[in-house]
Amino acid sequence: MSDSTAAEPWIRRSANPKLDRIMVTPEGVSLNVTVAAAGARAGALALDIVIILGLIFLVTMAGLLLLWGFGLAIDGNLENASGPLQLLAVFWIISVFLFRNAYFLYFELGDRAATWGKRAVGIRVAARDGGRLTAEAVIARNIVRDVELFLPLVFLTSGEANGTMTDFTAWAGFLWVSMFLLFPLFNKDRLRGGDVIAGTWVIQNVKKNLGEIVAPSAAKISADGAVPITRYQFSDADLSVYGEYELQTLENVLRSDQNEALEKVAASICQKIGWEPGSGDERVFLEAYYTALRARLERSMKFGKRRKDKFSPHE
Template identity: 50%
Template sequence: MNRALSTPYEAASEKRRRIVVTPEGIALPFIVGARSARAGALIIDYLIIIVTVIVVSLLLAWTFSGLINQMDEAQNRGGAAEFIFIAYIIFLFLARYGYFLSFEMGPRGATPGKRLVGLRVAARDGGRLTAEAVIARNLLRDIEIFLPLVFVLTAPSGEGGPAGIAAMVWFLVFMLFAVFNRDAMRAGDLVAGTWVVEAPRRALAAALSTEGAARMGSSAITGAEYKFGDEELAVYGEYELQTLERVLREGKPEAIQAVAETICRKIGWNPGAGDERAFLEAFYAQLRARLEGGMRFGRRKADKFS
């Protein structure tokens, strides 16, 4: 039996493996997140939101109740209560929508729930995950979760009659959309051009920093030295570093050649042919060192657009 499929988990992961060609022409493998993992991540995220809302609500009630009671004039008391109410509504809105948007727009593309189960949001074309895509996939969450639940809970009471039942069935289609497609995509994923994939948890330094040019800055084949200036390394960020890491791990000659040519065009180099891997290893090691150095001082470059 093939070692790669020796366990049920590995066999299931192989069925969920997809190959995506990026806008740069690079073939990257992804493993679509399991439906059970996505459900678990959603439960964790909503538990975090609910606990946070309860704690903040209790703190606000304890903090401002005494302030309002100490006010002598009824007009001032009413104005303070109205301000607190508006601030509380804004907080609930941010807790409901801002939680998912802020985390998924981050460099990891994942909420705490997704990170705990090893998932992240990615663009289906292999490109950069944009803010527009994250907003689009999350705005449909009400149609996919809350409205179906409302109709399911009110249907037994007979409210709405046949129209209510028809609406319930319609919204259940959105709720169960991820069950009936092979990539486990929500309706929001379909609209936004995203999907949820497994996030690799392997360490990068141990696998690449000890090989050839990644360690010495020179090629073991030709002896050429590859030293890149700050301006040349500044054209790429964390996303491109991860893409380059995947290409080096896969070790496919055609992908390595294509990526090397793309980087050379971008930075204005012409190192010649036959030494692409050493070139990429050196560029990877020096780009990683630059990004890690910036992170120590609070500077992060998410991708080439930032």
């Protein structure tokens, strides 16, 4: 292991250094992250809204085509077709609701924790405490989005369409939406109201290049998924205790190349798998474990089996 004074930590640097943060995981490991800029978040939201509107448009067109086809089937006589028409209207309302809410929930609860808009600008949702992003946190931050943005906009547009909106109502709605939209500009972590309540933040992604960057001295996994011979060999039981989330965390630790973090994680893994930790060889040990764990998870995925984290059931 290299001397601590010579080690240069891998640091994720953004265009604005004020957005660089250190996130401490529940295991006590410090990881460098960059908070997403307000412009990136606004761009992602705009893209997501365009996508949602596009999906709603497609559903609307499909409904109109069904209505047109139904009208032809009954020779245009829709007087006695109130039941099917109401059913179609209910289906449309449910579809719009799902696109507005389930869209964000589905993608942010996924492995990448990012909607299509966030992926396009290279950002994702993460837990501020460094732990795993929970379903409760994702649901909370998206429920608040309704209060922040969608419900006021629906109220304003419906009031304008019905001609019942006064100047005071219009200004009040405009100020309400503007207050929440500008809220990320007035806190250092660029949090919106939903992030404050849910304990989340939005951070920049880093493109992963798992070759020489992650484990330069570890032996590579062969094309057939076999783990090459190294000084450390792990049994299936040793590797079955962790999943994809822990693999990603280990990858970040190897990228950081911080001696203290390497020592903590190596000791934690040894305790978990029943090994006696050594000293001075932490990086080589972690590289070997990373290589073996990654190979095992990739083999399992070929058979349609995935283990997201250590809390998921064993295969």
